[in-house]
Amino acid sequence: MSTTDSCPSEANAAIGKMRGSEHGPKNIDVSALVDAEGGLIDRSIYTDPGIYDQEMRRIFARSWLFLAHASQFKKPGDFFTTFMGQDPVIVTMDKTKTIRAYLNSCRHRGMRLCRADAGATKMFTCTYHGWSFDLAGALQTVPNEKAYPEDFDKKQWGLIEVPRVAEYKGLLFGNWDKDAEDLEETLGDMRYYLDAMLDRDPEGTEVIGGVMKWELEGNWKLAAEQFATDWYHVNMSHASALMVMSPTGKGPKAEIVATPGRQFLSPNGHGAGFPTHPKSRFDAQAVHEHYDYDALRERLGDAAVEGPMTTGHATVFPSFSYLPVNGSIRIWHPKGPNKIEVWAWILVDKSMPEDVKDAQRLYNLRTFGPSGIFEADDGENWSEIQAVSGGFVTNSVPLNFQMGIGSEREDGVYPGQTSELYSDAAGRSFYRHWAELMNTPAWHERPAPAPAGESA
Numbered sequence: 001m002s003t004t005d006s007c008p009s010e011a012n013a014a015i016g017k018m019r020g021s022e023h024g025p026k027n028i029d030v031s032a033l034v035d036a037e038g039g040l041i042d043r044s045i046y047t048d049p050g051i052y053d054q055e056m057r058r059i060f061a062r063s064w065l066f067l068a069h070a071s072q073f074k075k076p077g078d079f080f081t082t083f084m085g086q087d088p089v090i091v092t093m094d095k096t097k098t099i100r101a102y103l104n105s106c107r108h109r110g111m112r113l114c115r116a117d118a119g120a121t122k123m124f125t126c127t128y129h130g131w132s133f134d135l136a137g138a139l140q141t142v143p144n145e146k147a148y149p150e151d152f153d154k155k156q157w158g159l160i161e162v163p164r165v166a167e168y169k170g171l172l173f174g175n176w177d178k179d180a181e182d183l184e185e186t187l188g189d190m191r192y193y194l195d196a197m198l199d200r201d202p203e204g205t206e207v208i209g210g211v212m213k214w215e216l217e218g219n220w221k222l223a224a225e226q227f228a229t230d231w232y233h234v235n236m237s238h239a240s241a242l243m244v245m246s247p248t249g250k251g252p253k254a255e256i257v258a259t260p261g262r263q264f265l266s267p268n269g270h271g272a273g274f275p276t277h278p279k280s281r282f283d284a285q286a287v288h289e290h291y292d293y294d295a296l297r298e299r300l301g302d303a304a305v306e307g308p309m310t311t312g313h314a315t316v317f318p319s320f321s322y323l324p325v326n327g328s329i330r331i332w333h334p335k336g337p338n339k340i341e342v343w344a345w346i347l348v349d350k351s352m353p354e355d356v357k358d359a360q361r362l363y364n365l366r367t368f369g370p371s372g373i374f375e376a377d378d379g380e381n382w383s384e385i386q387a388v389s390g391g392f393v394t395n396s397v398p399l400n401f402q403m404g405i406g407s408e409r410e411d412g413v414y415p416g417q418t419s420e421l422y423s424d425a426a427g428r429s430f431y432r433h434w435a436e437l438m439n440t441p442a443w444h445e446r447p448a449p450a451p452a453g454e455s456a
């Protein structure tokens, strides 16, 4: 399997073609809304529709966004439909087994081209007037084509293609910016933390079951930021779940707050938090018994096995998060400033026996499935934050991200900068990067190059 790398089709020249700069949206300077050094965040960044629209242009239209898992594509024509920000996309394997992604909107009059969640096909045929496109995005047939003007060129009317698609150990990401830094560079040290989930076995990973999808009231950043940074909500928010899962039934003890662990923060906005324990283990008994911990230590190193391999959570900026202990990988699709659509997959090692995969699936559903005992707690917090954010006074009061200011350092064990486990450090760096992108023009805002022969 390969992925497309910087090969926008001729059709992509159509992006923004009819829109002169005078119709460009007004951008908001967010400098005053994020104080990453002081740990203060203005609440309007979760509610302001203008800021949300700017995120679509300056965050989602230029960042590497999770599309799907490679195991969802086995043969040419396999496809999966998803979103990049609010842009609908079709991800498919073409005849050469290359993974490509296209805007899921017909070039004729804009109908949603592919209306299925996933499947296999030879062509994508629009159900409105019947234009049909092949797996390479080329417009192949147009009913009544003779009625179009002589210079009607089907090459110009192919699907708009996502110019960059790249894979990192089974995770497929797409980027609308053809000149974006490579995925691996953008991930940087985050690869080490991802590897603790993706690279436990030479055969790699796969997703099992379908994609679980549910809606939450709340801004997408509340979820993405929490998975990057906030470990300390666990004891309070999930107290009842911890009680259910505790062997004594008494739930969290006071000393949990002293749990050793680290939190990784990336200059590119990623974050990962994890307790560390020399006897780190998986909660699903069958999964715990399946793993040969000595072999894992050999493969990943002691530090990865004792920390980021199990009970952590993490976010790849902007909107991909995961929980290695139960194999939950998910994307927080933004659906307006006040709504998130969560899409979650269950990830397992390909080489696991079926009964171990099943044990992981059940543990995943019990804890972080749509009605999982932990998942429900988190969604409730985000929805309640959003629900009370509309009032003028409420919205004017800054939020606090000050835990662990100054604790960021290179710890000599874990790659990159880390902080204490109980800290807001990765939250501050998430919003620092967010603000940088929000205040920097993206690829689609750069002036078009002057025609050949004309000087600037």
Ligand code: FES
Residues within 6 Å of the ligand: 106, 107, 108, 109, 110, 111, 126, 127, 128, 129, 130, 131
């Ligand atoms: S909108 Fe697709 S063929 Fe007309």
Ligand SMILES: [Fe+2]
Residues within 6 Å of the ligand: 233, 234, 237, 238, 374, 378
């Ligand atoms: Fe949580």
